[in-house]
Amino acid sequence: MKKLLIIMSLIFSVSVFAKGNVVEGRKKVEQVCQSCHGTDGQGIDNTYPKLAGQFADYMVKALADYKSGERKNAIMSGFAASLTEKDMENVAAYYAGLKANKLHDLSIK
Amino acid sequence: MKNILIMLLLLTFGSTAIAAGDIEQGKIKSYTCTGCHGIKFYMNAVPSYHVPRLGGQNEAYIVSALKAYRSAERSHSTMQAQAGSLSDQDIADISAYFASLK
Numbered sequence: 064m065k066k067l068l069i070i071m072s073l074i075f076s077v078s079v080f081a082k083g084n085v086v087e088g089r090k091k092v093e094q095v096c097q098s099c100h101g102t103d104g105q106g107i108d109n110t111y112p113k114l115a116g117q118f119a120d121y122m123v124k125a126l127a128d129y130k131s132g133e134r135k136n137a138i139m140s141g142f143a144a145s146l147t148e149k150d151m152e153n154v155a156a157y158y159a160g161l162k163a164n165k166l167h168d169l170s171i172k
Numbered sequence: 173m174k175n176i177l178i179m180l181l182l183l184t185f186g187s188t189a190i191a192a193g194d195i196e197q198g199k200i201k202s203y204t205c206t207g208c209h210g211i212k213f214y215m216n217a218v219p220s221y222h223v224p225r226l227g228g229q230n231e232a233y234i235v236s237a238l239k240a241y242r243s244a245e246r247s248h249s250t251m252q253a254q255a256g257s258l259s260d261q262d263i264a265d266i267s268a269y270f271a272s273l274k
């Protein structure tokens with residue numbers, strides 16, 4: 064029963080989080096994203112968002128919005144324009160998977 | 173003359189520039205935020221994606237995101253409505269609280 068649950072949760076988590084390729088994502092991150100967000104996804108400055116542990120689908124949405132111009136930021140629109148849809152999924156998968164000092168849910172009190 | 177200039181600058185920009193966030197106040201003021209951001213794996217409906225995690229997010233980034241929603245520079249109907257009711261101090265407090273959740 065426990066095994067079944069683990070397997071089911073694995074299937075679920077794979078479909079939810081791992082659309083992109085983490086290895087390819089890391090390569091792209093090193094070329095494009097890391098000068099501001101870092102390879103550790105912490106952001107080199109307090110004004111840049113932390114990405115470690117963020118939801119991959121949210122990051123893909125943000126990148127697509129920067130590329131389309133729906134979300135405006137002088138720096139991000141330039142970088143997002145250079146990414147394909149696959150690149151976005153890959154870099155998002157990479158940052159979503161980082162464990163050190165990652166983002167977490169707010170708790171309800 | 174120099175003193176007057178400094179005073180004018182302080183009066184114009186000082187209050188917003190040094191609005192430091194109060195974590196305890198932020199905890200109270202962010203009660204509404206948890207209705208979406210505090211529910212694990214909560215999804216934005218249309219289009220469908222996870223509502224972003226904010227616990228431990230960098231403080232200045234949250235400030236800029238909330239102000240962008242408030243000015244409608246960044247669009248999202250729920251977030252624009254929520255941020256629209258926040259003062260600079262509210263935004264500073266909420267951001268300080270989220271950033272403090274390590």
